[in-house]
Amino acid sequence: MTTEAIHDSHEHDDHHDHKMTGIKRWLYTTNHKDIGTLYLWFAFIMLLVGGALAMGIRAELFQPGLQLMEPDFFNQLTTVHGLIMVFGAIMPAFTGFANWMIPMMIGAPDMALPRMNNWSFWILPFAFAILLSSFFMDSGAPNFGWTFYAPLSSTYSNGSTAFFVFAVHIMGVSSIMGAINVIVTIMNMRAPGMTYMKMPLFVWTFFITAYLLIAVMPVLAGVVTMLLTDTYFGTSFFDAAGGGDPVMFQHIFWFFGHPEVYIMILPAFGIVSTIIPAFARKRLFGYSSMVYATASIAFLSFIVWAHHMFTTGMPLFGELFFMYCTMLIAVPTGVKVFNWVATMWRGSMSFEVPMLFSIAFVILFTIGGFSGLMLAMTPIDFQYHDTYFVVAHFHYVLVTGSLFSIFAGTYYWLPKWTGNMYSDKLSKAHFWCSLISVNLLFFPMHFLGLAGMPRRIPDYALQFADFNMWVSIGGFAFGLSQLIFLAVVIKCIKGGEKAEAKPWDGAEGLEWTVPSPAPYHTFETPPKID
């Protein structure tokens, strides 16, 4: 893709939308960069909150026996940890990237619907305030796992289910509005000459992610509504005595839940596909195959949901159908991994921190993908189901996958955002500490799971003690490593070596044609793309 931007931000004065100062700037803002920043900081704070809950879990599991807390509180920790990391950390972080980067990448002046953009962000902190407030209620926080299977969440729930339901409703509204904004921005606001097949890959992946969001977040809203009426208004959607079926809960939930996991990984693919070519100084090996692979993964995500339910009970045909469809996903994912490796092949590579995180992503995400393939096989899944093997699997794809790509993207675009270079030494320390601790944290979980340790249990048999101790040490080390990240970012915002408009010599895209830090308004007149 050759992009030649006619950049004329100087011929415009900021005739409207002067930056307000203080808190009002952030509360009232309609600027995509401000809102992107808000999303990213919110996601980071939620990462620390969710991480603190995870450390509570790992502290309890450091030794066998009940050490620190009641089992019920342990369940609350696992539940809220999952909800916060999924809806509060990973998803808002990617939306933050989308807000910051998509208008700049496609040469648009802002998001298409800027006021709605503000609204989609600002309802999020309120939603999480409601969710977290349930820790301080008599009933305690939700304790039924982030998947909130009925009847655990209906008949046998503690008293805070209504707060959980309405918090999830608000998170869903936020995601849907954010997704609509992204879709409209991409469809309607591309600079002249920016055809669909010239869009940067991050834009493509988030475009497809946004479609997944508007297709499945309403289904989540539907299922939590049924849960609400079952719990509070006497319906029996998930109660066999009234003609309903608890298994139906799982079908509807996972119809949302499986596309949801791709919502959390497709933007990661986009970020990594942007960074690897930049530091391999080669074009992405196969741009269009990446686009088609992303679309195929998105399509397949709608017809694989019941692979989460192999042990729940399903007709044999269903088990086979969902097994084969799930294994099919390995094909487009393989296309992607092949593309990344082929891009690096014989490139003149350099190993700046964004590239280090991206390479770690490729390797570790592939490990998570392979364990996913193992879980996809119905007969084998009967043994793995609800063990630590599953925990290892989804943490490899979500932490060393999604979260690592978020780190990679942050380090890649941080000079553009702040106008300063960050500390190379400190950021590399963050990378190596994270890499080593995260593997210490999650790799032994595979063995624990294969040996039969169940998930979501605060106690375990003695033979699991050694591995659990190592896992806990890795967990605390990984958590503390993120404070290095915080230090890097704060130092970078405060100052440092000035960044050039294009600090990475292999980088491509419109965002590098504007100065660093990016002006408050960019591309008020669209650039021309050849």
Next chain:
Amino acid sequence: MTTKKYETYYVPAQSHWPIVGAVALFLIAVGAANYVTDIKNAESGFGGYILIAGIALVIYMMFGWFNNVINESMSGKYSHQMDNSFRQGMSWFIFSEVMFFAAFFGALLYARTFAVPWLGGDGNNAMTGQVLWPEFTAQWPLIKTPDGTETTGMGWYGLPLINTILLLTSSVTAHFAHVALEQEKRGLLKFWLGLTVALGLAFLYCQGLEYAHGYADEMKLYLTSGIYGNTFYMLTGFHGMHVTLGTIMLIVMLIRVFKGHFTPKNHFAFQAASWYWHFVDVVWVMLFVFVYIL
């Protein structure tokens, strides 16, 4: 207006309406959660008041926000591209609504095709039937649940059929209103739009009658009457809420038409309300087929 190849896209200045809306949603969520929790525990609390305050604040926000947008639109700040953004935004919003209804239709079809027959011993579930509820017979409408709650099925003739005719007609009249707007026949526009609103209100009235009928002692069809009553009231109830919202949107459009708003080229709000109306109509047709007839 501009000599550039592309018109300038209007990026609004800072606005305080979104944060007002965020506080409103917060109040609604906290209020509603407290309210239903108190009902369940048979306690009295302040949840209802917070809920009402939240709804009031949301209405206040809508007035303010839409007022801003209408003023900007009327003063010619919006380009053709902006109009496209609004149109596309509205269509994807309607798509998300379709998926919301899909969840409930999915529940209905799952219950009818799998859950209820399995409870009656279908497939490899013969023992479920014999051990748990030997008396139970699978049928639809499920007029007797496994735990013995009895109810009556709602027929499709009578009120539901009248409602179908009312809503289908209103979709046609809404279209006529749109055509009249595009041909700048303001009188006809007022007539057809007014008629659409009247048909919508008539539908809501009949829906109310039908619910009263269902809750009367002859039918004993309650929200709590097992999966049949659940899906019946949740689907028709959410549809009814959407019809209410659509009617309010149409009434606002009618007021704006009387104020002289909208031109044949520039009438996004009218178009959006009309799309929404067609959407609730299509949902009703699906309801009529899957909830009432089949």
